[in-house]
Amino acid sequence: MSRRAMVAGNWKMNGSLAGNASLLEGLVAAMPGHDRIDVVVCPPACYLESVGALCDGGLLLGAQNLADQGKPGAFTGELFGGMLKDVGCSHVIVGHSERRALYGETDEVVAAKFRLAQDNGLIPVLCLGESLDEREGGQTETILARQLNAVIDHVGIAAFETAVIAYEPVWAIGTGKTASPEQAQSAHAFLRAQLAGRDARIAALVRILYGGSVKPDNANELFGLEDVDGGLIGGASLKAADFNAICAAAQSA
Numbered sequence: 001m002s003r004r005a006m007v008a009g010n011w012k013m014n015g016s017l018a019g020n021a022s023l024l025e026g027l028v029a030a031m032p033g034h035d036r037i038d039v040v041v042c043p044p045a046c047y048l049e050s051v052g053a054l055c056d057g058g059l060l061l062g063a064q065n066l067a068d069q070g071k072p073g074a075f076t077g078e079l080f081g082g083m084l085k086d087v088g089c090s091h092v093i094v095g096h097s098e099r100r101a102l103y104g105e106t107d108e109v110v111a112a113k114f115r116l117a118q119d120n121g122l123i124p125v126l127c128l129g130e131s132l133d134e135r136e137g138g139q140t141e142t143i144l145a146r147q148l149n150a151v152i153d154h155v156g157i158a159a160f161e162t163a164v165i166a167y168e169p170v171w172a173i174g175t176g177k178t179a180s181p182e183q184a185q186s187a188h189a190f191l192r193a194q195l196a197g198r199d200a201r202i203a204a205l206v207r208i209l210y211g212g213s214v215k216p217d218n219a220n221e222l223f224g225l226e227d228v229d230g231g232l233i234g235g236a237s238l239k240a241a242d243f244n245a246i247c248a249a250a251q252s253a
């Protein structure tokens with residue numbers, strides 16, 4: 001990998017005040033050894049401020065979602081991008097497959113959220129990925145192209161200069177089934193070629209993370225792939241030893 005790597009922990013709907021504090025203690029202690037990569041933690045929204053206060057040594061804070069609304073107002077339960085920035089977030093996950101599948105986020109909503117993240121000074125981590133049916137039906141590239149181009153068409157390719165992409169095959173999320181190195185490299189190279197079709201310079205600099213059952217024992221191989229620039233980590237981001245081991249794999253890739 002030739003780009004600066006990133007490892008982001010998506011805690012999903014997990015955590016507690018006491019548990020977060022001990023996890024952060026473990027992550028912060030290891031940060032001096034992770035100086036060649038960007039490390040981001042994305043706790044549930046109610047913990048953003050308390051976790052942010054514990055982020056030290058360059059550890060970055062991200063949110064898991066933001067509202068598809070351009071200004072604050074009467075949107076019960078939603079979080080305006082500017083509020084996430086206000087409490088210290090630098091990044092926000094956009095279009096995670098759980099949001100798409102369980103909360104009905106369409107390509108259009110994802111594209112709107114991507115733009116609103118950037119409008120509010122946040123770096124979007126745009127998640128893309130095919131389901132098992134789609135892969136088995138030979139639709140992987142069609143789906144990835146559709147999901148990516150929906151955003152590019154909405155925001156323009158220049159916006160990707162300050163964005164991160166995460167390839168997360170849905171069938172690999174939380175299942176213990178990781179994409180093979182060939183499957184991951186092929187999907188990442190395809191996404192980069194899609195970007196290059198719009199702008200070769202931007203395609204070369206965008207970081208494309210892999211997500212889906214990344215663990216300490218497979219991180220080295222995945223992060224060694226040419227077009228894999230780090231990982232978006234679910235389950236293994238909840239244990240300091242595992243997340244630190246994954247960060248160490250990215251640091252040495």
Ligand SMILES: O=C(CO)COP(=O)(O)O
Nearest residue numbers: 010173174212213234235
């Ligand atoms: O969805 C993911 C990260 O966003 C991946 O989750 P797991 O690492 O638990 O498979």
